[in-house]
Amino acid sequence: MAKYPENFLWSGVSSGVKRDGKYDLGLAYSSFPSTVVGVFTENKLPAAPVIDTKQKLSLKTQFHALVVNSGVANAATGEDGIADNQQLIEETARHLNLETDQVLSASTGYIGRRLPLKNISAALPSAVDQLQRDPAEFSRAILTTDTRTKTVCLPMPGLEAHIFGVAKGSGMINPRMATMLAFLFVDYPVESGWLKEQLVQAASQSFNQITVDGDMSTNDTVLVWAANLPGKTPLTADHPCSREFQITLQKAAQLLAGKIVSDGEGASCTIEVLVNGARSDQAAALVAEEITGSPLVKTAFYQFPPNWGRIYSSIGASGVDFDQKALRIEIDGTVVFKSGAPVGSKAQLKKQMEKVENHLIKINLGDGAGRARSITCDLTRGYVEINAGYS
Amino acid sequence: MAKYPENFLWSGVSSGVKRDGKYDLGLAYSSFPSTVVGVFTENKLPAAPVIDTKQKLSLKTQFHALVVNSGVANAATGEDGIADNQQLIEETARHLNLETDQVLSASTGYIGRRLPLKNISAALPSAVDQLQRDPAEFSRAILTTDTRTKTVCLPMPGLEAHIFGVAKGSGMINPRMATMLAFLFVDYPVESGWLKEQLVQAASQSFNQITVDGDMSTNDTVLVWAANLPGKTPLTADHPCSREFQITLQKAAQLLAGKIVSDGEGASCTIEVLVNGARSDQAAALVAEEITGSPLVKTAFYQFPPNWGRIYSSIGASGVDFDQKALRIEIDGTVVFKSGAPVGSKAQLKKQMEKVENHLIKINLGDGAGRARSITCDLTRGYVEINAGYS
Numbered sequence: 001m002a003k004y005p006e007n008f009l010w011s012g013v014s015s016g017v018k019r020d021g022k023y024d025l026g027l028a029y030s031s032f033p034s035t036v037v038g039v040f041t042e043n044k045l046p047a048a049p050v051i052d053t054k055q056k057l058s059l060k061t062q063f064h065a066l067v068v069n070s071g072v073a074n075a076a077t078g079e080d081g082i083a084d085n086q087q088l089i090e091e092t093a094r095h096l097n098l099e100t101d102q103v104l105s106a107s108t109g110y111i112g113r114r115l116p117l118k119n120i121s122a123a124l125p126s127a128v129d130q131l132q133r134d135p136a137e138f139s140r141a142i143l144t145t146d147t148r149t150k151t152v153c154l155p156m157p158g159l160e161a162h163i164f165g166v167a168k169g170s171g172m173i174n175p176r177m178a179t180m181l182a183f184l185f186v187d188y189p190v191e192s193g194w195l196k197e198q199l200v201q202a203a204s205q206s207f208n209q210i211t212v213d214g215d216m217s218t219n220d221t222v223l224v225w226a227a228n229l230p231g232k233t234p235l236t237a238d239h240p241c242s243r244e245f246q247i248t249l250q251k252a253a254q255l256l257a258g259k260i261v262s263d264g265e266g267a268s269c270t271i272e273v274l275v276n277g278a279r280s281d282q283a284a285a286l287v288a289e290e291i292t293g294s295p296l297v298k299t300a301f302y303q304f305p306p307n308w309g310r311i312y313s314s315i316g317a318s319g320v321d322f323d324q325k326a327l328r329i330e331i332d333g334t335v336v337f338k339s340g341a342p343v344g345s346k347a348q349l350k351k352q353m354e355k356v357e358n359h360l361i362k363i364n365l366g367d368g369a370g371r372a373r374s375i376t377c378d379l380t381r382g383y384v385e386i387n388a389g390y391s
Numbered sequence: 392m393a394k395y396p397e398n399f400l401w402s403g404v405s406s407g408v409k410r411d412g413k414y415d416l417g418l419a420y421s422s423f424p425s426t427v428v429g430v431f432t433e434n435k436l437p438a439a440p441v442i443d444t445k446q447k448l449s450l451k452t453q454f455h456a457l458v459v460n461s462g463v464a465n466a467a468t469g470e471d472g473i474a475d476n477q478q479l480i481e482e483t484a485r486h487l488n489l490e491t492d493q494v495l496s497a498s499t500g501y502i503g504r505r506l507p508l509k510n511i512s513a514a515l516p517s518a519v520d521q522l523q524r525d526p527a528e529f530s531r532a533i534l535t536t537d538t539r540t541k542t543v544c545l546p547m548p549g550l551e552a553h554i555f556g557v558a559k560g561s562g563m564i565n566p567r568m569a570t571m572l573a574f575l576f577v578d579y580p581v582e583s584g585w586l587k588e589q590l591v592q593a594a595s596q597s598f599n600q601i602t603v604d605g606d607m608s609t610n611d612t613v614l615v616w617a618a619n620l621p622g623k624t625p626l627t628a629d630h631p632c633s634r635e636f637q638i639t640l641q642k643a644a645q646l647l648a649g650k651i652v653s654d655g656e657g658a659s660c661t662i663e664v665l666v667n668g669a670r671s672d673q674a675a676a677l678v679a680e681e682i683t684g685s686p687l688v689k690t691a692f693y694q695f696p697p698n699w700g701r702i703y704s705s706i707g708a709s710g711v712d713f714d715q716k717a718l719r720i721e722i723d724g725t726v727v728f729k730s731g732a733p734v735g736s737k738a739q740l741k742k743q744m745e746k747v748e749n750h751l752i753k754i755n756l757g758d759g760a761g762r763a764r765s766i767t768c769d770l771t772r773g774y775v776e777i778n779a780g781y782s
Contacts, residue, residue, distance in 0.1 A: 042708075042710070043704065043707035043708050044706075044707040044708075044709070044710060044711065044712060044713070045703060045704065045706060045707030045715055045718075046707070073700070075700065075703070075704070076700055076703045076728060076732075076733060077732065077733070078715070078716075078730070078731030078732035079731060079732070080732060110698070110700060111698070111700020111701065111703055111704055112698075112699060112700040112703060112727075112728070112733045113700075113733075216704070216707075216708035217704055217708075218703070218704050218707060295686065295770075295774070295778070296778055299774075299775055299778035299779045300778065300779070302775075302779030303779060307501065307502070307503075308503060309464070309466065309467055309501060309502020309503040309504075310502065312436060312466070312467045312502055312503060312609070313434060313436065313466070313502055313607070313608055313609050315435075315436060316434035316435040316436030316437070316607075316609060317433075317434050317435075317607035317608075318435070319433070319435065320435065321435060322435070324436060324469070325469075327436075336503075337467060337503070339469070340469030340470060341467075341468065341469035341470070341471060342467060342468070342503045342504075379686075379775060380775060380779070381772045381775050381776070383686070383690075383775070384690055384693075384770060384771060384772050384774070384775055385772070387686070387687055387690035387691065388690045388691070388693030388694060388771070
């Protein structure tokens with residue numbers, strides 16, 4: 001068994017909301033309280049648990065428990081949804097002998113349905129009973145259309161500590177958050193203001209660089225829990241291990257983001273786009289996201305060689321100005337366009353692409369030092385089948 | 392046979408670029424010269440014929456012929472592409488006894504391939520020979536993945552004139568132009584400045600309101616040809632029939648746009664979104680286009696009732712501010728969300744939706760007088776199959 005961070009207990013159970021006994025209710029418990037920071041969806045119609053969690057994090061930093069349900073998003077549920085979420089938190093707090101303001105919640109699933117409180121109430125006692133040092137069942141309980149659990153566990157260099165991260169995808173994934181829940185737990189105290197900065201930075205290099213279908217959900221939530229274990233000085237910028245913490249947090253976030261995109265609905269491969277040579281990082285991001293947001297690019301990777309003209313068209317569709325003659329497009333190491341004209345053979349491109357499982361598109365606009373990265377997955381019949389049959 | 396505008400001759404032939412003898416080369420000929428105005432893709436990497444046509448229209452207004460090839464877009468072809476396009480125009484002019492600056496061109500098809508000039512040169516004489524009063528073969532020659540021709544012919548009230556419009560879709564269709572060619576021919580002179588204004592206005596209410604997949608192509612071109620028939624005073628704002636001309640041009644453009652979206656790649660139905668009650672028309676357009684641009688919304692219409700939570704989520708993802716309690720969502724006449732909560736039964740919604748072939752989503756944000764309209768088609772397995780097998 002991997003070494004999970006101390007201080008935390010997790011559980012996952014079936015409340016009967018999802019079919020076939022699939023887990024749909026998860027609990028995470030922090031024995032000593034944790035400092036918690038979060039980043040959230042920018043959707044203007046956030047779900048009830050997002051509204052509540054954002055508000056709680058704006059008022060205090062220390063929490064003891066997290067309750068997550070999957071199958072119903074508790075979004076588009078108005079005042080009833082707010083009350084339902086409050087009841088979920090009250091019941092969780094009661095079973096764990098906590099105050100309600102020590103408990104956070106998250107939901108994911110179908111939008112426009114009331115939270116199934118009857119099921120959840122009945123299942124909560126067993127979720128509490130089954131709290132354990134292994135997060136495997138919690139990892140399963142937060143999934144929706146994901147085909148597999150997404151976890152990462154990394155030692156924290158220089159500290160006797162670990163970071164454990166767990167996430168769910170897998171449609172409605174887009175830069176600036178996604179239908180995505182990600183929770184990171186570390187058994188070391190971290191100063192809350194500095195921790196928030198590190199999370200924002202890590203998210204910008206991970207969760208905010210992935211897209212499955214360009215949709216931005218109502219429920220996206222990323223939380224970092226840093227356990228306030230006694231006898232340890234909280235990490236801040238001037239701690240000797242601060243840089244290691246930054247790097248490890250970012251790595252954990254990037255690994256989770258990669259797992260989310262590679263398990264995108266119907267995905268058979270990932271497509272990473274690196275843009276260099278733009279006038280600014282913002283311009284580079286516009287180009288990168290136009291490419292990964294294009295259904296025509298995403299369907300092109302179903303067979304080799306792909307129609308790279310769709311990548312070319314997306315670069316122009318981004319609205320970013322540059323000199324066409326300086327543009328260079330490379331796919332899996334094969335240059336397909338440079339000096340204003342197509343180059344290379346289709347056979348060569350096909351051969352290179354068949355060697356790899358996931359694909360890398362490198363764009364150079366030859367117009368500055370701006371750079372950006374965006375990752376997506378291919379668009380397959382599987383995506384349509386999952387989403388046309390979801391309701 | 393419908394009454395087509397006088398003065399024009401059209402033809403379509405097979406040059407062998409497309410398989411199975413499908414037509415891929417079209418000519419339109421204006422006996423008296425026509426005043427021509429156009430609107431074009433905003434893609435920063437426009438194809439060679441787009442660059443050339445824009446430049447010609449900026450220098451003069453009178454033209455005699457249009458040559459269109461399908462199958463190869465002549466985009467991403469650099470200086471070679473410019474030269475190829477010039478040669479296409481020179482050969483067309485020579486066969487028609489015209490000057491090169493009297494001929495315009497358009498291309499659509501695969502990006503990154505040289506224009507097949509050998510095929511086209513060999514086929515041009517028969518395209519000239521077959522020029523005729525019936526545009527049926529021209530209409531076929533400009534298609535790519537379209538499953539049917541798209542034409543409209545309307546009488547011009549008050550004038551002894553007609554407007555004939557012909558278009559091709561059908562992927563890469565997006566507001567602010569699309570992989571779309573549309574040509575409108577009218578047998579009545581129109582003053583060029585006023586005609587351009589009318590085209591821009593008509594496009595904003597038609598071609599710029601449709602989306603198939605959010606991709607903006609390198610080749611989109613809409614041209615209006617108004618024949619300078621002798622003995623008729625050119626239409627301008629103060630002509631007694633100017634309003635009728637505006638209305639008829641707009642109607643023709645809207646009918647063509649509707650045909651493009653209903654023949655979107657793999658489409659089985661169209662989805663029209665009307666947004667009212669926004670703070671501005673711009674805000675309304677952001678909401679409408681977020682909905683029609685959402686793959687999750689587009690896949691939801693595959694079975695009834697659709698998961699309308701995806702529409703709700705898209706409204707929030709648009710970034711537009713409004714009061715959730717004032718939000719109202721209606722699908723095919725059935726209200727599904729109002730006063731901050733879901734309403735109505737799924738059975739009722741299903742029943743209503745089964746009655747219609749195409750669907751209408753009405754959104755009211757309850758926050759002002761801004762309004763907008765956007766039309767898309769559903770996203771089906773067919774779309775993926777067409778685009779994954781295209782190369």
